[in-house]
Amino acid sequence: MAGGAREGGRTVTSKVLAILGAFDGDHPALTLTELARRSELPLSTVHRLVAELEAWKALTRGPDGRYHVGLRLWELGRLAPGHLQQVAHPWLQELFTVTGENVHLAVRDGMEVLYVHHLYGRRAVPLASREGGRLPMHPTGVGKALLAFEPEWFVQAYLRRELERPTRHTITEPGRLMRELQQTKRQGYALTYEEMTLGSCSVAAPIVIDGRPLAAVGIVLSSHRAKELPRLAELLMATARQIAQVFPGFPGKQ
Numbered sequence: 001m002a003g004g005a006r007e008g009g010r011t012v013t014s015k016v017l018a019i020l021g022a023f024d025g026d027h028p029a030l031t032l033t034e035l036a037r038r039s040e041l042p043l044s045t046v047h048r049l050v051a052e053l054e055a056w057k058a059l060t061r062g063p064d065g066r067y068h069v070g071l072r073l074w075e076l077g078r079l080a081p082g083h084l085q086q087v088a089h090p091w092l093q094e095l096f097t098v099t100g101e102n103v104h105l106a107v108r109d110g111m112e113v114l115y116v117h118h119l120y121g122r123r124a125v126p127l128a129s130r131e132g133g134r135l136p137m138h139p140t141g142v143g144k145a146l147l148a149f150e151p152e153w154f155v156q157a158y159l160r161r162e163l164e165r166p167t168r169h170t171i172t173e174p175g176r177l178m179r180e181l182q183q184t185k186r187q188g189y190a191l192t193y194e195e196m197t198l199g200s201c202s203v204a205a206p207i208v209i210d211g212r213p214l215a216a217v218g219i220v221l222s223s224h225r226a227k228e229l230p231r232l233a234e235l236l237m238a239t240a241r242q243i244a245q246v247f248p249g250f251p252g253k254q
Contacts, residue, residue, distance in 0.1 A: 025133025029066035106142040141202030142216035144190035
């Protein structure tokens, strides 16, 4: 497609946002050509706007010529309202100290989970997730925990999608997945067995405020330790309740 046709009537702001939106957990470093392709903008436009973003320190260029998100955006991100990570961190740190396991915190963003905080344990297993990364909801413990507590209309809309199948163990049949979500809601925590990554299993509990899932706390283990998940589930649910009770806006708080 010709560059002018690709740009259409897009504003400068939309072009800048398209460039910034080209970065994600799987693409933390991009060349100008990659930025042009992922933002669907002409290379000349990307070259000009990236130069301005680099001057403002929104982007930075590495020794290999690839661009990364700059410190200026990190500083702005720290000003985002809600302070979920700050509120949750002491409780996540305590959970990490008690278990010594990978602990992560995730929120729903659209039809995906966004990982916003990680603590890495001494018995760490390889993780598909990374801080700032996104994954589908149904094959992840945190995603399943969040999905189970979403309104019925959202769950039905999610199940009507073509569901990704990262491994042969991923549950993609709508009926079976719905039963899993119902069980998750009844017991208060979600379990996965090699549904996102072969060799890993997980357990997660939602942080529920006023009946709505704010976020989810999860732990990932090697599959051969799956028998430990029920014990960890109790710790996760306790952590989730504690975070909910200290979070601003919790029902009954002044």
